[in-house]
Structure formats: C-alpha cells, structure tokens
Amino acid sequence: MSNIVLEFPPGFEDYAWEVEAKGWLPGVVAVIQGRRYSLTVYDPARLTQDVEDALKSGRVFLERNLVVVASVTREHIASAIQQIVQTGRVGDLQSDQG
Template sequence: MSNIVLEFPPGFEDYEREVEAKGWLPGVVAVIQGHRYTLTVYDPARLTQDVHEALKGGSVFLERNLVVVAAVTRERIAAAIQEIVQTGRASDLRPDPG
C-alpha cells in the first residue's frame, strides 16, 4: 500500500469495535496517488437495511464513494482499497473537490 494512505475519522481507535457492530463508517479518507477520496464504508447487512429504509418512503438511496466490505474493520477497509487500486478501479471513485 505504498502509494495509498488511509485516514480514519478522529478517535476511530476508541470506537472501532462499535463501528464493526454497526456495519457503517462514513468519513474514511483514502489518498491514492495524491488524490483524496472521502469514502463511506458499509457491510452488506447494514447497507441492505439502509437501502430498504430509504426506499420505504418512496425515496432513493444514493451514496458517493460507497465501498462495501464483508466487515467494517480497519483490515478489511485497507484490503478493499488495495484491491480497488490493484484492479484499476480507483478511477471509479470521485475525488474530493479542491
């Protein structure tokens, strides 16, 4: 991951276990080849719940730079970003403005 830097939300170390249980983490920043991407990470169960909730009201579910992993852990997130870069999918992400 030499050309990738991951920045987790402040205090993440203190509530990492709760995040895994909740299955959702907004505000993860991946710096890939000098470009910053703010990501929202979900596990499949939480994503399904949130999509169903949004659609109940006749609304739409939309999330920029959505990454879905088997479990919302530091290790799984890092592996997912590494895979995104290695497979050339980083261009599917939208960089932060500025």
C-alpha cells in the same frame, strides 16, 4: 500500500468495535497517488437495511464513493482499497478535488 494512505475519523480506534457492530463508517479518506477520496464504508447487512429503509420511505438511496466490505474493520477497509488500486478501479471513485 505504498501509494495509499488511509485516514480514519478522529478517535476511530476508541470506537472501532462499535463501528464494526453497526456496519457503517462515513468519513474514511483514501489518499491514492496524491488524490483524496472521501469514502463511506458499509457491510452488506447494514447496506441492505439502509437501502430498504430509504425505499420504504419513498426516497432513493444514493451514496458517493460507497465501498462495501464483509465487515467494517480497519483491515477489511485497507484490503478493499488495495484491491481497488490493484484492479485499476480507482477511476470509479470521485476524488474530493472533483
């Protein structure tokens, strides 16, 4: 991950267990080749729940730079970003610069 820097929300290490249990983490920033990407990370169960809740309320579910991982942990997030870079999918993300 030499061209990748991950920035987690302040104090993440103190509540990482809670994030994993909730299955959702906004505010992760991936810096890839100097470009910043603000990400929201979900696990499949929480994503399904939030999508269903939105639809039941008559709303659309929309999330920019959504990344879905098996479990919302530092390791799974880092692995997912590495995979995005290795497979050339960075272009599917929208950078903070526009």
